[in-house]
Amino acid sequence: MGPGSAAALAGHEEEGVTPYTIHRPVGSRLPLLFDSPHSGRRYPESFRYQAPLLALRQTEDAYVDRLLAGAPERGVTLLLAEIPRVYLDLNRDADDIDAELLAEPWPGTLNPTAKTRRGLGLIRRFALPGVPVYGERLTVADVQARIETIHVPYHRCLQQELAGLRDEFGFAWHIDWHSMKSIGNAMTEDNGQRRADFVLGDLDGTSCEPALTALAAETLTSFGYQVAINRPYKGAAIVRRCGRPAEGLHSLQIEINRALYLDEATVEPGAGLDAIGRDIGRLTARLAEALRQRA
Numbered sequence: 001m002g003p004g005s006a007a008a009l010a011g012h013e014e015e016g017v018t019p020y021t022i023h024r025p026v027g028s029r030l031p032l033l034f035d036s037p038h039s040g041r042r043y044p045e046s047f048r049y050q051a052p053l054l055a056l057r058q059t060e061d062a063y064v065d066r067l068l069a070g071a072p073e074r075g076v077t078l079l080l081a082e083i084p085r086v087y088l089d090l091n092r093d094a095d096d097i098d099a100e101l102l103a104e105p106w107p108g109t110l111n112p113t114a115k116t117r118r119g120l121g122l123i124r125r126f127a128l129p130g131v132p133v134y135g136e137r138l139t140v141a142d143v144q145a146r147i148e149t150i151h152v153p154y155h156r157c158l159q160q161e162l163a164g165l166r167d168e169f170g171f172a173w174h175i176d177w178h179s180m181k182s183i184g185n186a187m188t189e190d191n192g193q194r195r196a197d198f199v200l201g202d203l204d205g206t207s208c209e210p211a212l213t214a215l216a217a218e219t220l221t222s223f224g225y226q227v228a229i230n231r232p233y234k235g236a237a238i239v240r241r242c243g244r245p246a247e248g249l250h251s252l253q254i255e256i257n258r259a260l261y262l263d264e265a266t267v268e269p270g271a272g273l274d275a276i277g278r279d280i281g282r283l284t285a286r287l288a289e290a291l292r293q294r295a
Contacts, residue, residue, distance in 0.1 A: 019150040020157060023071075023078040030075035030291045031169035033161055034284075036177045037090035037154070037238060039064040040081040047087055050135035055127040057267045059086045061179040064256065066269075067277045068177060074281075074288045077161055081154060085124070086133060088146045090154050091176075091236045092122040101125055103137035115236075118187045122151075129186040155241065162242055162249055171248035173212055173291065176238045182259035189232055196228035197260060201235035201253035207243025208250035211290075216252060219286045223279050 038061035049056060065080045072078050081090055095111045098121045112121060119126035123143060127133050165172035180199065184190035198220050202213045213229065220227050235243070235253040243251030258264050261276040 018153075019081065019083055020154050021080045021082060022157060022161070023080070025072050025075045025077055028075060029077060029165075030288055031165045031172045032075065032287060032291060033077040033079065033158075033165060033172065033174045034068050034071050034177055035079040035081075035158060035174070035238070036061065036064045036068060037081045038085040038178055040083045040085070042082045043084060044087060048136070049086075049133050051127040051131050051133050054267065055131050056084065056086045056133070058264070059124065059127055060084055060267065061177075062258070062262055062267050063269055063273065064177050064179050066273070067256070067261070067280050070277070070281045071284050074284050076284060076288070077165070079154075079158060079161065083150050086127060087123075088150045089120070089122055089124065090151060091178075091238050092116075093237050094122065094147050094151050096122045096237070097143065098123065098125050101134065101138050102143070103139050106140060120187060122147075126187060158238070158242065166248045169295070171250065173208070173287070174239075174242050174249065174251040175216075175287075176235070176242070176251060176253045178233075178253065178255045179258045179262070180233065180255040182257050182264065184232065193232075195232070195255075195257055197225040197257045199228045199231065199233050199255040201230055201233045201239065201255070202251075203235045203239060203243065204230055207235055207239045207245070208252045209245055212250050212252050215287065215290055216254065216283065219283050220279075223282065225279075 041057070041060055041062070068078055093111065095109060096113055096116055097106060097110050098112055098116050099106065099110055101123055115121065123138065123146070124133050162172050162174055180195060182195055184193045184195065200213055200216055202208050217227050217229060233253065233255050239251040239253045242249055256276065261272040262270050
């Protein structure tokens with residue numbers, strides 16, 4: 001992919017590319033939804049980047065969509081982003097914008113977070129430490145177009161699907177799937193630290209009922225994996241938006257260590273891809289069984 005014009009997504013819409021794909025359950029559905037907001041790899045022709053494409057691809061939660069592919073066979077609704085996170089990060093709020101990226105003043109209020117100040121906002125400033133994504137500043141119109149054509153429809157779909165499950169079953173479980181670098185870098189709070197195999201984030205116990213976190217942790221541990229909870233990832237915008245236990249909506253973020261299934265340098269599938277996929281399938285089966293028993 002090379003740089004293109006500044007009209008976000010226009011050409012790709014004509015080709016039928018949408019911001020997301022949703023896979024409905026096969027057979028009877030469960031009150032369980034998986035989403036993967038960072039595994040998209042359709043790079044818009046409009047994307048005017050200067051960083052090497054490999055550096056951009058190293059920001060992807062590469063192949064998480066493949067790891068989750070069997071979920072609909074077990075009654076799970078599966079929502080997958082198509083557009084890469086480096087173009088627009090769906091796990092950030094729409095006003096989490098880095099003013100340093102803009103060629104002109106933003107017309108409203110901005111609420112950048114600590115991650116944005118490290119270059120990891122709604123629109124990323126850096127692909128990797130010291131590797132800027134862009135060679136020029138972005139127009140307000142460009143950023144607004146990305147929000148309207150990607151962020152708004154994805155979150156609308158996610159909220160509608162969860163509300164539909166909750167209305168049908170009285171509650172819904174949601175798992176927001178991600179992958180993470182095996183070792184933190186200079187853009188993260190755990191720079192230089194080796195990470196667990198899986199990190200579960202429930203916003204310190206506030207985004208879902210304890211039973212969901214416990215079941216996921218106990219299941220993955222029983223498979224032989226090292227599991228951490230809320231270290232270094234507690235969850236971000238998606239679980240904060242979706243996790244409303246008092247309303248019957250329970251949201252858990254799960255991060256998969258990329259070294260388990262990916263060549264992190266080349267972003268090519270590793271030898272463990274099939275094994276991790278099978279174990280995620282086994283975890284999904286246990287979640288499904290727990291939900292059937294609860295029903």
